[in-house]
Amino acid sequence: MKRSALFRGVVGTAVLATAIGLTACAPAAEDDGPVTLTYWTWAPAVPDAVEVWNEQNPDIQVKVEQPAGADDIIAKVLAAQRAGEGPDMFAAEYQKVPNLVLSGAGYDITDLVSDFSDEFTDSNWGLVTVGDSVYGVPQDTGPMVYLYRADIFEQNGWTPPTTWDEYADLAAQVRATGAYLGGFPDDGATLAGYAMPLGAQWWSTDGDSWSVDIDGAETTRVVDFWEPLVREDLISTTHFFTPEWNTQMNDGTILSWAAGAWAPGTIASVAPDTAGLWRIAKMPTWDGETSAGLFGGSSAMVGSTTKHPEEAVKFLEWLNGSDEGSSLLAKGGLFPASVAGQAALSDLPVPEMVSGQDDFWELAADIASDTVSFTWGPNVQIAFDTYSDTVRAALDSGAPFSDALTAAQDKVVSDLKTTGFTVK
Numbered sequence: 001m002k003r004s005a006l007f008r009g010v011v012g013t014a015v016l017a018t019a020i021g022l023t024a025c026a027p028a029a030e031d032d033g034p035v036t037l038t039y040w041t042w043a044p045a046v047p048d049a050v051e052v053w054n055e056q057n058p059d060i061q062v063k064v065e066q067p068a069g070a071d072d073i074i075a076k077v078l079a080a081q082r083a084g085e086g087p088d089m090f091a092a093e094y095q096k097v098p099n100l101v102l103s104g105a106g107y108d109i110t111d112l113v114s115d116f117s118d119e120f121t122d123s124n125w126g127l128v129t130v131g132d133s134v135y136g137v138p139q140d141t142g143p144m145v146y147l148y149r150a151d152i153f154e155q156n157g158w159t160p161p162t163t164w165d166e167y168a169d170l171a172a173q174v175r176a177t178g179a180y181l182g183g184f185p186d187d188g189a190t191l192a193g194y195a196m197p198l199g200a201q202w203w204s205t206d207g208d209s210w211s212v213d214i215d216g217a218e219t220t221r222v223v224d225f226w227e228p229l230v231r232e233d234l235i236s237t238t239h240f241f242t243p244e245w246n247t248q249m250n251d252g253t254i255l256s257w258a259a260g261a262w263a264p265g266t267i268a269s270v271a272p273d274t275a276g277l278w279r280i281a282k283m284p285t286w287d288g289e290t291s292a293g294l295f296g297g298s299s300a301m302v303g304s305t306t307k308h309p310e311e312a313v314k315f316l317e318w319l320n321g322s323d324e325g326s327s328l329l330a331k332g333g334l335f336p337a338s339v340a341g342q343a344a345l346s347d348l349p350v351p352e353m354v355s356g357q358d359d360f361w362e363l364a365a366d367i368a369s370d371t372v373s374f375t376w377g378p379n380v381q382i383a384f385d386t387y388s389d390t391v392r393a394a395l396d397s398g399a400p401f402s403d404a405l406t407a408a409q410d411k412v413v414s415d416l417k418t419t420g421f422t423v424k
Helices: 014-024 046-056 073-082 094-102 110-119 122-126 150-156 164-175 188-198 217-231 243-251 309-321 323-331 339-347 360-368 380-397 402-419
Strands: 035-040 060-065 089-093 136-149 203-206 209-212 256-260 278-281 294-302
Touching (some): 035 309, 046 309, 046 323, 073 089, 089 094, 089 309, 094 294, 094 380, 110 309, 122 136, 136 309, 164 217, 188 217, 188 294, 188 380, 209 402, 278 360, 294 309, 309 323, 309 339, 323 339, 380 402
Parallel strands (some): 035 060, 035 089
Antiparallel strands (some): 136 256, 136 278, 136 294, 203 209
16 A cells, blocks of 8 residues: 655654554455454444345445444544454544544555545545545535524524624624524634635645644634624623533524534434424625535544455445445435435435425535535644633633634644654
8 A cells, every 4th residue: 555745754753654554554364255344433324224235245244333432432443453453444533534544543545445436525535535545435524504593583584694794793683682693613623614615724735744724814714703793792602512502502592503414413402392493504604605614524444454445445335425325324314425325315304403494405415515625634633622722711811712723723733743744
C-alpha cells in the first residue's frame, strides 16, 4: 500500500513511523474457504442489514459486535489492535478518521474503492480521505438543516429565515414573546457547520505540510455574528441535550435548532409533547450560497490488522453504496451518505416529529446533494475542547468570542508541531 505525503512528513517520530507500518500493509490471508469478518459499530441499523448480507453471501460472513458508543469505540479499537485482535471493520465518526489513520488503525483502501466512487458525492469521499489515500467508506451523513416549531411560527406570522440577517431580526421578535429563537454554537462541531458554507477550512494539506485556519476570516465572521445576539439575551446559551435544553425544546421556550438532517429523529425523545409540530427548512445563508455545511455522520473503516481487506471492502460497498444495503440503513434510522441511500429515503414514512411535512425526505435529500467539502485534521478534539471551554468562559468574563478561535488555533498548531508534523 502506498504512503501519503502527509505520512512522509512525520516519519521522524517513532509512534507515527510505527503507525505507517501498520497502515501500509496487513497480513495476508492464511486460510481458504468461507471468510468471517468482524465489524464493530454502534449503529442499530447495521445488524439487520448484516443478516440480509449473510443470507446472500455464504462465502463472506460478517459478525457484528457493538462494544461501545461513538465516543468510546475508538479507544477499544486501538487497544484491540495492540493486542493483535482488532476488528476487520469498525465505525468511526468523520472527524476522527485522520487521527485514526495516523494512529495506525486504518487500512489504505484507495485501490479497492475506485470502482464505486461514483456512489457517493465528492464531499463525502473527502471525509474519508487523508492526504491522497482513502481509509473508509462513507456510511451516514449530516447535512445541516433548520428545524423549527412550525405551529408557533404560524401562530405569530413568522417564516423561517432565509438569511442570517433575517435570523437576527427574527430572534428579537421571538425574544419579545419570552421565548428564544435558538441557541449559539458553543461547540466546535456546530461552529464548523456554520462556517463551512463560507469556505472555512480549519485544516488543509499541501504536500507533507498541514495548514491551520481555525481563526480565519470565515469562522471569525460566524462568532462575530453570534456574540451580540448572546450579549443582548436574544439567543439561548443552554447547551443542547442537557436536561434544561430538553425541557425548553419540549415546552416551546426554544423554537429552532440547526443540526444535521438526523435531528427530527433525535428530538423524538427530547420533546415528545411536540410530535408533528416541527418542520425543516434550508439553512439561512450568509451571502446567498447554496451548499450546506455538515454536522455529524460516520464512516466504516477497514482495520489495519485485517487479513481480508478485499472481502471487507466488498461488504462495505454493498452495505453503504448499493441500493439494497443503503436502503436497509435508511430503514434502520440512518441518513445514508450514498446517492442510492438518499433516493431510498422517499419510500420511508416521514419522521414523527415532522409528520406534517410531506416533502421532508425530498427536501432533506436535496440539501444533502449539495454539501461542502471539508477536511478534518488529526487533532480535532483539541480544537473542539479548547474552543468550547474558552467561549463558555467568555460568557462570564466578557472576553470576545473570537478569543476562543485564537486559543483553538494556537493549541492545534502547537500540538501538531509537538507531534512531529510540519505546519505552515
